[in-house]
Amino acid sequence: MTPLIRLEGVGKVFRDGSLATRALSDIDLEIAPGEYVAVAGPSGCGKTTLLSLLGLLDRPSQGTYLLHGRATAQLSAGERARIRNRQIGFIFQSFNLIGDLSVGDNVALPLKYGGVRRGERRRRAAEALDRVGMIDRAEQFPAQLSGGQQQRVAVARAIVGRPPLLLADEPTGNLDSANGAAVIELIRELHVEGAAVVMVTHDPRYAGLADREIHLFDGRIVHDDRAPGSEGDVAH
Amino acid sequence: MSRTELLLQELRDAGRALGRARRHAAALALAIAISGGIALPIFSIRPAGDIPPVAAGQGQVRRLLVGHWPAGWGTTVETPAQNAGVLASRDLLRTFAALAVAMACATVAALVLSSAAARRREVALRAAVGAGPTKVLWETALEAGLLGVMAVCGLAAIALVTGAATSATRPELLRSWLLLRPGVAALAVGLVAPTLALLLFAPLAALPAASWRLAPTLAAAHSTAPPAEGSLRHALAIGQLAAALSLLIGAGLLLRASEARRSNDAARQEAASPALASRASLWEVAAPGDAPRRATFYGALLQRLANLPGVGAASVASPGTWVGQGAEGSLVFTCPRCANGGIGTPIAWTQAQHHLVGPGFFATLGVAPVRGRELSPQDAHVAVINRSFEAHFQGVVDPIGQFVRIGATGDWYRIVGVVADVRAPGIGASLGMQPAVYLPLLEYAPLTADVVVSSGARPAGGTQAAVQAAIAEAGALRAAPRGTLRAGLARLAAPLAWLGGAMLALAGAVLLLALHGVSAVAIDDVRRRRRELAVRSALGADPLRIVASVLARGLWTVLAGAAWATEGAILVAWLLQRTSPAMRVFDVRIYAGALAIVCAVALVASLIAVRAALGVEPREALAED
Ligand SMILES: Nc1ncnc2c1ncn2[C@@H]1O[C@H](COP(=O)(O)OP(=O)(O)OP(=O)(O)O)[C@@H](O)[C@H]1O
Numbered sequence: 001m002t003p004l005i006r007l008e009g010v011g012k013v014f015r016d017g018s019l020a021t022r023a024l025s026d027i028d029l030e031i032a033p034g035e036y037v038a039v040a041g042p043s044g045c046g047k048t049t050l051l052s053l054l055g056l057l058d059r060p061s062q063g064t065y066l067l068h069g070r071a072t073a074q075l076s077a078g079e080r081a082r083i084r085n086r087q088i089g090f091i092f093q094s095f096n097l098i099g100d101l102s103v104g105d106n107v108a109l110p111l112k113y114g115g116v117r118r119g120e121r122r123r124r125a126a127e128a129l130d131r132v133g134m135i136d137r138a139e140q141f142p143a144q145l146s147g148g149q150q151q152r153v154a155v156a157r158a159i160v161g162r163p164p165l166l167l168a169d170e171p172t173g174n175l176d177s178a179n180g181a182a183v184i185e186l187i188r189e190l191h192v193e194g195a196a197v198v199m200v201t202h203d204p205r206y207a208g209l210a211d212r213e214i215h216l217f218d219g220r221i222v223h224d225d226r227a228p229g230s231e232g233d234v235a236h
Numbered sequence: 237m238s239r240t241e242l243l244l245q246e247l248r249d250a251g252r253a254l255g256r257a258r259r260h261a262a263a264l265a266l267a268i269a270i271s272g273g274i275a276l277p278i279f280s281i282r283p284a285g286d287i288p289p290v291a292a293g294q295g296q297v298r299r300l301l302v303g304h305w306p307a308g309w310g311t312t313v314e315t316p317a318q319n320a321g322v323l324a325s326r327d328l329l330r331t332f333a334a335l336a337v338a339m340a341c342a343t344v345a346a347l348v349l350s351s352a353a354a355r356r357r358e359v360a361l362r363a364a365v366g367a368g369p370t371k372v373l374w375e376t377a378l379e380a381g382l383l384g385v386m387a388v389c390g391l392a393a394i395a396l397v398t399g400a401a402t403s404a405t406r407p408e409l410l411r412s413w414l415l416l417r418p419g420v421a422a423l424a425v426g427l428v429a430p431t432l433a434l435l436l437f438a439p440l441a442a443l444p445a446a447s448w449r450l451a452p453t454l455a456a457a458h459s460t461a462p463p464a465e466g467s468l469r470h471a472l473a474i475g476q477l478a479a480a481l482s483l484l485i486g487a488g489l490l491l492r493a494s495e496a497r498r499s500n501d502a503a504r505q506e507a508a509s510p511a512l513a514s515r516a517s518l519w520e521v522a523a524p525g526d527a528p529r530r531a532t533f534y535g536a537l538l539q540r541l542a543n544l545p546g547v548g549a550a551s552v553a554s555p556g557t558w559v560g561q562g563a564e565g566s567l568v569f570t571c572p573r574c575a576n577g578g579i580g581t582p583i584a585w586t587q588a589q590h591h592l593v594g595p596g597f598f599a600t601l602g603v604a605p606v607r608g609r610e611l612s613p614q615d616a617h618v619a620v621i622n623r624s625f626e627a628h629f630q631g632v633v634d635p636i637g638q639f640v641r642i643g644a645t646g647d648w649y650r651i652v653g654v655v656a657d658v659r660a661p662g663i664g665a666s667l668g669m670q671p672a673v674y675l676p677l678l679e680y681a682p683l684t685a686d687v688v689v690s691s692g693a694r695p696a697g698g699t700q701a702a703v704q705a706a707i708a709e710a711g712a713l714r715a716a717p718r719g720t721l722r723a724g725l726a727r728l729a730a731p732l733a734w735l736g737g738a739m740l741a742l743a744g745a746v747l748l749l750a751l752h753g754v755s756a757v758a759i760d761d762v763r764r765r766r767r768e769l770a771v772r773s774a775l776g777a778d779p780l781r782i783v784a785s786v787l788a789r790g791l792w793t794v795l796a797g798a799a800w801a802t803e804g805a806i807l808v809a810w811l812l813q814r815t816s817p818a819m820r821v822f823d824v825r826i827y828a829g830a831l832a833i834v835c836a837v838a839l840v841a842s843l844i845a846v847r848a849a850l851g852v853e854p855r856e857a858l859a860e861d
């Protein structure tokens with residue numbers, strides 16, 4: 001089976017004038033379709049950077065990134081946008097909702113760019129909001145919601161297009177344990193429905209729910225439940 | 237879904253997006269409308285074909301002088317208030333309108349920059365959920381297009397109003413020669429700003445979507461403009477303040493000059509009041525060579541006028557003499573003890589205006605001789621000079637009794653008197669120290685002359701009719717009434733006041749733009765520091781300190797603007813002096829007044845920002861993100 005994601009010798013260096021920060025080095029990683037991966041590591045070790053690369057929000061400084069066996073380096077901005085729209089759902093560490101749009105419009109945004117017609121958009125956004133328990137807030141604006149509620153809206157936006165790959169950057173970082181557990185449960189449901197999930201988390205309880213745990217330290221993978229290349233049975 | 241349905245939906249979305257950013261969009265549309273609305277009518281001002289010669293024909297005067305006068309008289313006739321003045325007025329107006337348009341364009345640029353900055357994060361987020369660069373470009377282009385339509389409607393409305401106002405208030409002197417017909421240049425200038433805005437608005441906002449690096453923009457806590465952009469906007473606001481200040485100073489100087497001119501002329505008008513002028517043309521009755529016949533005509537006319545009931549004094553002069561307009565040429569004069577570059581020479585040379593005046597001309601105008609006497613009916617080969625000419629005798633020689641000669645060869649004329657300078661009050665006239673020499677009109681009777689009558693206490697209307705009748709009886713076929721001197725002077729002075737008013741209106745428009753620019757920069761500043769201000773006030777900072785910090789930045793902007801405005805004011809003063817040489821361009825009161833107005837505007841702008849700063853709710857600002 002072709003891996004969903006394949007990183008070969010990927011590194012990322014941030015240059016700020018003469019100052020260069022090496023955020024990731026020599027990352028080799030394969031993730032199979034439908035796999036549930038937890039990424040852990042101390043603050044500043046490169047977890048967000050890794051997720052940005054996987055989500056096509058940034059490009060690696062070295063190495064190659066194959067998505068569905070296809071190299072991403074040569075993709076045009078338009079093609080990348082289409083892939084982000086159809087195949088990737090992103091849950092940001094800071095929720096990143098558009099303050100000027102209502103909750104419903106925020107959730108429907110990926111569908112709009114996917115060319116879904118208006119009525120259908122409404123229906124599916126309502127469905128996603130219903131799943132996260134926010135259906136009664138569809139007409140409100142993000143600033144009127146609590147942190148946990150905003151995060152749930154962000155989850156709804158990520159799942160509304162039913163992407164095969166869900167990237168979540170500390171989705172529970174800003175939430176209390178009840179809200180956190182609810183969000184994790186949602187993500188697990190999506191995984192059960194067949195989506196691959198890559199989730200950054202500090203919480204060992206949530207990391208334990210994943211099929212596989214990866215530890216980053218100083219921009220390198222220091223622990224991987226499954227060495228790259230080996231086929232594993234994906235537990236559902 | 238059909239294509240039109242899709243387009244309609246996208247248009248609706250664009251409309252909603254504009255609605256969300258309505259303050260921004262409105263300011264942008266207004267700036268575009270103002271610049272186009274100013275540029276279109278003002279750049280449409282054109283002379284209607286050739287400037288026609290004045291009633292009795294300057295061309296005829298020129299032919300007369302060349303054909304009849306002694307050798308060496310080679311001159312051209314300049315009637316500045318009638319041609320140079322009109323063109324100068326137009327150019328002045330265009331220069332200042334261009335300044336106002338430039339400021340409006342700066343506003344457009346600043347707004348486009350700030351809207352692009354404000355949307356950077358939102359656009360990055362749209363890109364993150366799947367909007368490609370083409371999509372974002374299309375969305376922003378639709379918004380820009382909608383905005384453009386709004387702006388063009390506003391532009392047309394403003395252009396109609398400014399055009400109507402310009403043509404309704406135009407002084408009579410400018411009315412006959414200027415038309416408001418938009419040409420290619422006007423359309424180009426008027427439409428440059430909207431086009432620029434449309435071109436800039438769309439791609440700038442779409443930039444993040446086309447970039448690989450969405451992650452840093454999304455990770456940033458707030459949508460903040462890079463510091464360079466902030467400085468650029470700050471610089472633009474400073475430029476707007478400087479331009480407004482320069483325009484205000486220019487308007488003040490013009491209005492003051494027209495006021496001063498009015499009071500200067502008041503003395504002349506009072507003395508001569510109510511004096512009447514008519515222009516008589518003998519072109520049809522006496523050919524160029526028939527000078528003796530014309531001299532007889534003028535002699536008989538003066539007799540007739542003196543005998544008219546109610547006429548105090550009457551005289552004639554070459555056209556325009558009463559406002560200091562006339563032929564100009566080189567002039568040689570004797571001056572036994574004059575020093576020329578350190579070398580004593582018995583004769584000297586100067587450029588001077590030449591006029592022909594009948595006996596009693598200066599008395600009729602109310603201009604008394606400063607020294608000596610004015611011309612009498614028997615005079616031949618004598619001359620009167622003015623104060624400016626007298627200055628050429630360097631205070632060492634009494635000009636009375638000295639001789640002048642027109643050109644390098646020709647006859648000498650003995651100087652018998654010195655009179656005060658007579659100046660035209662209009663813009664474009666040579667208002668400076670213009671040496672002038674007056675020769676006897678009865679000796680060289682011209683084809684065209686201005687008849688000047690002082691009617692004492694009688695009503696002007698009746699006298700005017702009597703004068704017309706007298707001119708006709710004396711044998712002139714054509715006589716054009718010129719009205720009272722007061723009206724004539726006011727007519728010539730009107731463009732100056734009008735230009736001052738137009739400039740004041742332009743300054744007002746730029747001030748409005750500056751008000752917006754400064755407050756937008758200050759509000760942006762507050763917005764950038766929203767979190768910081770919230771943290772400070774959560775920690776118990778005194779609101780007064782927040783107010784002080786915002787005001788301090790506003791003050792800084794004004795000071796920088798004032799520093800730049802000195803350059804602008806020097807440019808404006810230089811332009812004005814070119815147009816109207818005698819204008820006083822260094823007037824502390826006007827400079828201080830303009831600065832006070834601009835300071836007040838900047839204060840208001842800063843107060844708007846202060847309100848925004850005090851409105852920062854710690855709970856809300858800290859809860860964001
Ligand atoms: N835009 C950037 N410019 C420069 N350096 C950056 C940038 N983004 C991240 N870094 C650096 O890269 C390294 C990894 O950052 P990253 O955000 O991936 O860490 P993280 O593991 O997500 O940390 P945390 O758990 O605190 O979120 C850090 O040293 C950080 O300073």
Ligand SMILES: [Mg+2]
Binds near residue numbers: 047049093
């Ligand atoms: Mg992180």
